[in-house]
Amino acid sequence: MRLLDRYVIRSFLQVYLYCVAGFLSIWLIWDISSNVSDLIDRDLGLIRTAEFYLTQLPQVLVILLPVSLLGRMSRANEVVSMLTAGVSLPRMLLPLLAIGILMTLGTMALNYSAAPHAEVARRNYMSTSGSIGESRINGQIFRNRTDARTWFIQGFRIGDNVFNNVQILQQDAHDNIVTNYVATRALYHPETKWWQLESVKVVNYDEAGNIIRSEILPSVTVTHWSETPFRLSSANVRAEFLSLPELREYIRFNADFPVTLLAPFKTHLQYRLALPWTCFVVVLIAAPLGVGFSRRGIFSSVAIAIVLIFSMNFLNHLFLALGEGYRISAWLAAWTPNLLFAVIGLYLLYLRATNREAWNFRVFAPRRILSR
Secondary structure, eight states: OOHHHHHHHHHHHHHHHHHHHHHHHHHHHHHHHHHHHHHHHHTOHHHHHHHHHHHHHHHHHHHHHHHHHHHHHTTGGGGHHHHHTTOOHHHHHHHHHHHHHHHHHHHHHHHHTHHHHHHHHHHHHHHTTSOSSOOEEEEEEEEETTTTEEEEEEEEETTOSEEEEEEEEEEOTTSOEEEEEEEEEEEEETTTTEEEEEEEEEEEEOTTSOEEEEEEEEEEEESOOOOOHHHHTGGGOOGGGSOHHHHHHHHHHTTTSOHHHHHHHHHHHHHHHHGGGHHHHHHHHHHHHTOOSSHHHHHHHHHHHHHHHHHHHHHHHHHHHHHHTTSSOHHHHHHHHHHHHHHHHHHHHHHHHTTOOOTTTTTTSOOOOOOO
């Protein structure tokens, strides 16, 4: 690694880490002050409070990492002296672009599972007596259209493999009930993917709906059912709270749902992949704008960078809403803002590399009053 690269990376990381720590401190102080009454009422103590905020950290970092990149790139004017020494702008910014990719990979890891589950943990924490990550569902109905099977469940905990007081109706191709299972408990064995029904009554019907056999058994093991605990609870989940594997599983198992119902889940699946690349796009936009040759140039460039980043954030939410409402395709909703602003960033990089300025670079520059 060249000395120039080490200098650029060191100077970048120093301020960047300060920005991340500063934003985290502001968020932590604000959140604690907003929830201090709940924390005191629950009497959780320091350890459990710290445990709660650790569950929120991935979600906050996904938001703060791109913003902190903007804060650092606005101070990139120290490289001007290096540019005058003959180093090209693309070569100068190469280490920063590499860091942008590393931040993208880090955000991708956080956004894979931990960040979407953080909001679920927060809601469960606020709605239960101090338990983190637990939630109970009562009165669940699940319809497996592919296998013509309907589940009625009295109650279960999300993430648990035990379901209390269940009734399963197996139907034929004409929606006639073939078999009726009524059990006090249904247990799922993830290692074998088998269902075990305890204290179960099994009733078989003919095509006319007449009972042909009825028996009560202590236990029945079913090896061919495709349902999983996650799939049974899927009617109560929201797309923005699911991890990447869960979104894929939901779409695969519920492929027979209407397209309007699947649109939010398909959109968030693509959005989960596209969001981390915001870090790289921010670097691509802010890096050329952060290189100024005068104080006025720096001021206008930083202002433009801020406007562009917040415009990208607005478009992210706008296109996400359009995708969730099935107004546009999921891929278009998730990736359009990043692609659009990546093109803008490449254009700005071209202008700076060729020592040109766009017509609006001086919009925010103060006007000089001339006097005779």
